[in-house]
Amino acid sequence: MPFRGSEDVGPGFIADPLSRFFALEQALEQTRGLLGDRVPLRFVAVNLVLTPGDPAEITRDVVELRAGLDARLPWYSGIAAPMRLLLASALLKLGDDADAFCDELERANAMMNELGFRRPHVYRALTVLALRTRGALAPIDLLRLERVKAIYDAMKSHHWLLTGPEDIPACAFLSFQDDPPEVLAARAAAIYKTLSDHRRMWQGDPLQTASNVLALAGIDPELIADRFEALAKGLRKAGVRVGMAEYDEIALLCFLSRPVAKVIEAAITYRDRLSQELSWMNTKLAFSLGTNLAYVRLVGGDPELGPLADAKGLLDMQAIIDTRAAAAGAAVS
Template identity: 25%
Template sequence: MRLDTIRHEVETTYDKVKSLAGWSVSKNVVLTITSYYVTAEREFNAVDFNRAMAALKERSGWFSPLRGHLLPMMAAFLTQSGNSVDEVVDRLMEKQRVLKQAGFRNSIHSYLAAILMNDDADLFEVEAERAKKLYNAMKKQHFFLTSEDDYTYAMLLGKKGEDPELHAKAMRNYYDALRKEGFRAGNELQWLSQVLTYTDIDFKSHLVQRAVRIFEMLGDDLKAMPVHYPMIGFLTVFDVEDGNIREIISLAKELGQSKQFKWNREMALSLACGILLHHLTESADQVGVSMAASVDMIIQAQQAVMAVTVAAVATSSAHSASNG
């Protein structure tokens, strides 16, 4: 990877997104959208982006979750297929309807989960039911931690079609084991424990140790934080080697020199992880599993979580400021 080339692409894409997203969209959300395009090696198309935003506004009410500051993020996700924007947005609304019927609450998280669904309408109900069963099983294992922001991972992992109770139990086992290794308790650790079940729901102690090793490597050089836990999970289950982790460190440091990341170093690391993961999964033998077909879905899931996390922080800060 040419580090300077990637940095230039990030800076150029950021400027394009910022000019169209609008002044009300926070810098963190713009960075997240930029990360999505760069990670997936997709050219930012202003025309498609604007059409997607307009179509989402047209089909959603004033109080819809889509009307928030994550509207541009959703528009970016919907420009990926190359199909008609109207067709893609209509399909999203149908997926959302099916998810609501399955018992998911109407929120930005359910729309993000809808994006991860298969485009075959015959599979909508099957995937929604599997995701809801897994979500319910996850709720039994971690009642207070499991909430709407787990919808995306319930959808992503529910596609495996495993026994939901056994699957959720494996997540809890990973959570407890990682907690003993010093990982901070909370939603991010739950996401990490969920990701570790992606390729196999049987508990593997070596995955716990590998996650510890990766976190230590990233922490020593880049001060990795809980927000990076899910990506550490992906790097773990895809058996990314130490040499590749060092490439991530080098790329994150290069990106950190850009003004866009001056106050967002944590996002530089997330972007670096995503870029390397994308490159590795283009050649399945490098990660030991055939992930080429689903790499974009994985990147979307992580970027969606990042987007929601950033938005929650922004909302909380604005609320605190208004009260003050």
């Protein structure tokens, strides 16, 4: 992975994604309603920065796709409205159709049941999306799902308590690499151990998620851990509060083909612009979206690396939903 000092950029490169983001954000805002949630709209705007077309027309297409998902996904699926909106934006980018996606989800879900995949349903949907994205909409076969499950089981052999259904989408991305499942899981585990034991990163689910993403780089764990540590230190020096919640952002930034200082400058510049233009936005969300914009700007439409930003946005949104639900439950109690 040529991340050190390279000035190459990915296909679909755009010089400044912020103006496109704000145009999409304004168009999406018209659909929000008085009490609607702004957060998923901003993730959608980031996801669609590289999508050509008029923002108003793109918004109509997203709303139409979401309506298609609403009609097909059962209430007991546990896929909340914000996640359906983000799924719709991913389908639009992919050139997919709501009925085609739901048909494939139903077919894959039956095979997942046979193979003993864990629930909840939302992570199965994200797994199917990952497989359709990397597989160019090809039908998902049993062999592919068996490989995803084998990678997941191998990961669980390293971290039995940490490995859960939220890790299955990463296993789906890893399944397209040539190494055996045991090798892929061992690589992710080695990155986790290197970061926790030798780079003093906090152990736990966020570090495992980051390690699974970093395993996609396919390089020596020490080398990718060096990159991760350099970014974490540089961000702290620049005034960013780097905790476990920022590990997924740092993992994404590790893939950018720029010197560390340039990567940090881009992410912070976008964070600050977002905070200035959208005063309601908290610092954590602004940094998350700024990271995605920096990633989009430099990776562009790369068919292998591009989908990682979409997957991260979906997982971030699900984490926000879970946090809100936990807070509401605590308030009721």
